[in-house]
Structure formats: structure tokens, C-alpha cells
Amino acid sequence: xxxxxxxxxGAACAQPLVACDLCSVxxxxxxxxxxxxxxxxxxxxxxxxxxxxxxxxxxxPNDAHQSLDSSITQVLLxxxxxxRFGAQVSVPIxxxxxxxxxxxxxxxxxxxxxxxxxxxxxxQLVRRExxxxxxxxxxxxxxxxxxxxxxxxxEEVDELNAVEVEGAPESGIHGHDLTLGSGSFDGIVGTxxxxxxxxxxxxxxxxxxxxxxxDFGYQFxxxxxxxxxxxxLLILKDRYTLSLQANVSGETKAKDDFNGGKADDTxxxxxxxxxxxxxxxxxxxxxxxxxxxPVSIDxxxxxxxxxxxxxxxxxxxx
Numbered sequence: 001x002x003x004x005x006x007x008x009x010g011a012a013c014a015q016p017l018v019a020c021d022l023c024s025v026x027x028x029x030x031x032x033x034x035x036x037x038x039x040x041x042x043x044x045x046x047x048x049x050x051x052x053x054x055x056x057x058x059x060x061p062n063d064a065h066q067s068l069d070s071s072i073t074q075v076l077l078x079x080x081x082x083x084r085f086g087a088q089v090s091v092p093i094x095x096x097x098x099x100x101x102x103x104x105x106x107x108x109x110x111x112x113x114x115x116x117x118x119x120x121x122x123x124q125l126v127r128r129e130x131x132x133x134x135x136x137x138x139x140x141x142x143x144x145x146x147x148x149x150x151x152x153x154x155e156e157v158d159e160l161n162a163v164e165v166e167g168a169p170e171s172g173i174h175g176h177d178l179t180l181g182s183g184s185f186d187g188i189v190g191t192x193x194x195x196x197x198x199x200x201x202x203x204x205x206x207x208x209x210x211x212x213x214x215d216f217g218y219q220f221x222x223x224x225x226x227x228x229x230x231x232x233l234l235i236l237k238d239r240y241t242l243s244l245q246a247n248v249s250g251e252t253k254a255k256d257d258f259n260g261g262k263a264d265d266t267x268x269x270x271x272x273x274x275x276x277x278x279x280x281x282x283x284x285x286x287x288x289x290x291x292x293x294p295v296s297i298d299x300x301x302x303x304x305x306x307x308x309x310x311x312x313x314x315x316x317x318x
Contacts, residue, residue, distance in 0.1 A: 012015040037080050040088075042315035045073040051303045064101040064169045068177060068304055071095045072115065076315075083124075091117045094148070094180050100173040100304075103165040115148040116181045121186060133198040141205075142188045148181020150215040151201070156258055158218050172304040176256060176266060183215030190283045199236070203245070204228025219257040221266065226250055231278070243278045247290055255300060267300035272309070288313040 050068040053060050071094070078088030083263040092115035099108045120142030128135045155175030192205035206226040213219040231245030255262040277288035290311045297305045 013240070025163050031067075037082055039316070039318045040078050040080065040315055042313065043073060044076065044311075044313035045071065046302040046311045047071045049307050051307045052305050053302065054297060054299050054305050055302045056300065060302070061174075064099075064106060066100045066172050066304055067099075067227065068096060068098045068100075068173055079160075080110055080263075083275075085121070085144070087119070087121045092116065093290045096178055098173050098178065102166045107171075111152055111178050111180065113149055113180050114145045115188075116171050117147045118142055118144045118188060132198050134194065134201075136194045138192045140188070140190040144182075144188060144209070146181055146183045146185060146214065148179070150181050150183040152178040152180070153183065153214070153216055153218055156218055160259060170302055172231040172265075173264065173303050176220070177265065177304070180219075181214075182202045182211070182217065184212045184223055186211050186220075192236055196318040199233040200230070201243075201245075202228070202230045213257075217258065218263075221254040221256050223251065223253045231276075239282055241278075241280045245276045245278060246273075247276045247292070248273050251291060257285050265299075266300035268303065268305075269296075269298045270294060270306070271296040276311075286313075286315045 001098075010147060020295075046071045051062070053062040062241045069150055072244065073093045076088050076090045076094065078086055080086040093113075094115045095110065095112040097108075097110045099106060102106070111207050120140050122138060124135040124136060124138050126135065138167075152175045155178075159174070187210035188207060189210070190207040192203065194203045195201065204226070205228060206224065207221040211220045211222050213273065227247055227249035229246040229248050231243055233241060233243045235242040248271065249268070252269045254267050255264065256266040257263070271294070272288055272292035273294035273295050276288060279287045288311070291308070292311070293308050298304060
């Protein structure tokens with residue numbers, strides 16, 4: 001039972017993809033010591049549909065039917081040095097399709113390619129277990145490298161010299177929404193906790209991104225993402241487990257810095273809610289599937305905001 005409870009712990013406390021497409025990094029919690037020494041590999045993805053225009057936190061008409069579909073898939077490879085410490089490399093593959101206002105015209109397009117690669121180390125500081133209970137506390141830290149294309153980010157420079165078309169709808173989708181990379185070296189720190197009593201558990205995790213100035217003098221604001229909630233082990237067998245968690249997640253991000261000032265349309269605080277299914281098979285496979293809808297989004301200026309998102313993750317231990 002101990003082995004499978006900790007396998008579920010790994011899935012429940014995994015650092016998730018939430019909120020910010022560009023910044024969030026999936027960190028397999030199995031890399032933090034629940035499974036043991038050795039290599040692991042995985043894939044984690046999030047698809048988000050943005051179809052609502054909001055100005056200063058209030059919904060406004062979307063006469064141009066502006067929308068953004070964003071898919072980010074992270075391929076990860078890692079190694080557990082022992083039962084407490086591990087490391088992983090995460091490579092995001094991004095695809096975005098959009099429709100936005102361009103004066104009185106409609107601009108449609110796509111942007112695809114690799115994003116910014118991250119290198120993360122994990123440590124499990126505390127682990128306590130008994131027949132009826134479990135408690136674990138984990139931390140992570142790492143670096144995000146400027147490997148993704150910043151071609152779209154140059155649109156922020158172009159907009160400085162653009163002539164506004166009087167009476168035309170304003171675009172809610174800009175270069176900072178479409179770029180694949182930031183052009184900056186950024187720091188990543190995070191933590192997660194997990195507690196179980198018999199078949200009931202609660203898990204929570206958070207990541208904080210420390211931004212530096214990137215290409216074209218653009219600096220994304222520091223970003224805090226978090227998630228967590230209660231859950232229950234529904235099935236606990238010798239070869240597999242299945243659990244269900246009520247997941248609450250969110251993001252808090254200030255305005256980005258650009259051209260000696262603040263980019264007004266970049267600040268956001270959001271909260272999402274949705275279920276997550278967690279499955280493990282032996283000590284080899286862990287899988288997650290979840291869906292979220294926003295319950296609160298407070299943004300600055302005019303932005304396209306999320307309507308819903310779907311998340312998944314698969315991790316295999318060799």
C-alpha cells in the first residue's frame with residue numbers, strides 16, 4: 001500500500017501547467033523521490049481556449065469574434081539521484097491559432113515551435129508516513145533558458161509606431177500573447193505539500209517565476225501560479241490506483257515592463273476550478289487528466305481571457 005500511496009502522492013502534488021502558458025513548467029513529482037532512483041520521461045499538455053474580451057476585469061462586446069487557441073506540450077526527461085533528490089529538463093512545444101482585429105480587417109494566423117527550455121532540480125525535505133497517514137513537503141528550483149523564438153514579441157515595438165484607426169475595434173491579442181519565448185534567462189522556485197488520512201488527501205503546489213529583461217527590451221512581470229485541493233483514493237489495488245481531486249488553481253501577475261514604462265494590457269489575477277483524475281499503474285506509469293473553468297478573472301486594460309482549459313500528463317519510470 002505504501003508504494004501506491006506515494007505514487008498517487010506524486011501525481012497529486014505534481015507542479016502543474018496552470019494559467020500562464022508561457023511560464024508554467026510541469027514538474028513530475030515522481031522526480032522528487034516517491035518512486036526511487038533512476039530515469040523517467042514524460043509528456044504534459046494544456047489546451048486553453050480564449051474567447052472572451054475583458055477590459056479592467058469586466059466583459060465587453062467581442063464584435064470581431066477575437067479568439068486564441070493555445071496548446072503547449074512539454075516533453076520532459078529526468079533522473080532521480082536517490083529517494084530525495086532529482087532533476088529534469090523540460091522542452092515545451094507550442095502551437096497557437098488566433099483571430100484578432102487589425103483596424104477594420106481581421107487578422108488570422110498561427111504560431112508554432114519550441115518554447116523556452118527549463119532545467120529544474122527537486123528535493124523532498126520532509127516525508128512522514130504511517131498506516132493511516134502521509135505527509136510530504138517538496139521544493140524545486142531551476143532556470144528557464146531563452147530558446148524560444150521571440151519573433152512575435154517584436155510586434156510590441158511595431159505597435160509603438162502604429163497609427164490608430166479611428167472607430168476600429170481594438171485588438172485584445174498582441175505580441176506578448178503569441179510569442180514562443182521571452183528572450184530572457186528566468187529563475188523558477190516552487191514548493192508542494194501533500195497530506196493523507198486513510199483514503200482522503202489534500203495537495204497543494206506553487207511556482208514563482210523571477211523574470212529578467214528579454215529581447216527588444218521587453219520584460220515579463222514576475223508570476224505566481226498555484227493549485228491544490230482535496231481528493232480521495234477511489235480504487236487502491238496491488239497493480240493500479242485511481243483517485244479524484246477537486247482542483248483550484250490560479251495566477252497573479254503584475255504588468256510587464258516595456259519601453260521605459262508598463263504594458264497596460266498584461267496584468268492579471270485569475271482563479272480556476274475543475275476536477276482532476278489521477279491514475280497509477282505499478283511503479284511505472286502515472287497519468288493525470290483535468291479540466292478547468294474560470295471562476296474569477298481580474299485583468300488590466302483590454303485582454304482576451306480564457307473560457308476553459310484541459311490538462312493532461314503521462315510519466316513513465318524506467
